[in-house]
Amino acid sequence: xxxxxxKLDGFLExxxxxxxxxxxxxxAYRNDLMEFVLLFAAYNGICPEKKEAxxxxxxxxxxxxxxxxYLGALYKKRNKKSxxxxxxxxxxxxFNYLQKNGVVEENPADMVATPKxxxxxxxxxxxxxxxxxxxxxxxxxxxxxxxxALFETLYSTGIRISELAGLDLADVDRANGLIRVLGKGxxxxxxPVGNRALSAIADYRNVLDGQGRxxxxxxxxxxxxxNGHRLTERSxxxxxxxxxxxxxxxxxxxxxxxxxxxxxxMLDAGADLRGVQEILGHESLSxxxxxxxxxxxxLARVYDKAHPRK
Numbered sequence: 001x002x003x004x005x006x007k008l009d010g011f012l013e014x015x016x017x018x019x020x021x022x023x024x025x026x027x028a029y030r031n032d033l034m035e036f037v038l039l040f041a042a043y044n045g046i047c048p049e050k051k052e053a054x055x056x057x058x059x060x061x062x063x064x065x066x067x068x069x070y071l072g073a074l075y076k077k078r079n080k081k082s083x084x085x086x087x088x089x090x091x092x093x094x095f096n097y098l099q100k101n102g103v104v105e106e107n108p109a110d111m112v113a114t115p116k117x118x119x120x121x122x123x124x125x126x127x128x129x130x131x132x133x134x135x136x137x138x139x140x141x142x143x144x145x146x147x148x149a150l151f152e153t154l155y156s157t158g159i160r161i162s163e164l165a166g167l168d169l170a171d172v173d174r175a176n177g178l179i180r181v182l183g184k185g186x187x188x189x190x191x192p193v194g195n196r197a198l199s200a201i202a203d204y205r206n207v208l209d210g211q212g213r214x215x216x217x218x219x220x221x222x223x224x225x226x227n228g229h230r231l232t233e234r235s236x237x238x239x240x241x242x243x244x245x246x247x248x249x250x251x252x253x254x255x256x257x258x259x260x261x262x263x264x265x266m267l268d269a270g271a272d273l274r275g276v277q278e279i280l281g282h283e284s285l286s287x288x289x290x291x292x293x294x295x296x297x298x299l300a301r302v303y304d305k306a307h308p309r310k
Contacts, residue, residue, distance in 0.1 A: 096246075
């Protein structure tokens with residue numbers, strides 16, 4: 001019998017060691033999952049102060065009704081929909097981990113709908129959310145390897161979704177860490193791409209080529225759909241939305257948000273504005289400046305906190 005608390009400790013260690021999640025993200029997972037365990041214990045009539053009883057809680061005891069009761073308890077405590085969605089996501093991710101490791105056959109949280117959010121589309125994702133999205137992609141299948149390569153490339157380069165869909169095999173220069181992009185107005189530019197994206201592309205294409213590329217209709221295209229044709233922008237957007245939801249991102253995520261995320265993270269880390277402008281393919285510097293809002297907000301907070309005479 002697999003103890004619930006024991007497996008929870010193993011999951012948190014996995015996130016810290018294998019996934020290299022930040023202390024803030026780990027703390028959020030720990031708090032949300034411990035709340036679930038405590039409410040689950042109460043649901044089963046177990047007092048949290050009784051250590052032996054708590055340790056006897058088994059993973060196999062958790063079912064769909066348990067998860068739904070947990071959400072009901074959260075609503076009674078007047079949690080916001082966004083908080084409920086985040087907490088449910090933590091439970092779902094935990095049981096995904098257990099399922100992948102053969103501890104459970106099914107994820108009881110998969111049958112529980114995520115509360116609809118009342119937020120607008122985000123302008124960008126935090127570093128932690130972006131990493132969670134990418135790290136959550138299951139690469140045990142060819143389509144998973146493709147999706148990992150897709151969104152690692154999108155975040156690594158900040159290119160437009162149309163440019164991503166238009167990439168050919170010949171456009172990737174792995175030796176020099178560059179990708180040739182055909183942008184707006186058929187203007188070509190070369191942008192740098194990171195090792196993680198390049199490795200993900202190589203993993204995907206190696207498996208595809210190893211299968212003999214049977215059924216491949218578009219031999220030039222870098223990313224293909226299940227029928228062997230070039231993957232479309234619409235399909236990419238749909239896949240991104242699915243993986244974001246699976247990762248527990250509680251607001252809708254669209255391809256342009258990843259482009260915005262790339263630019264925001266680059267500028268926030270000290271990248272030169274004109275360099276980012278060239279990578280993004282903006283003709284006007286003023287277009288790129290709209291991505292500096294996070295950096296400016298952060299500097300303003302630092303100033304307000306530190307300056308003795310504001």
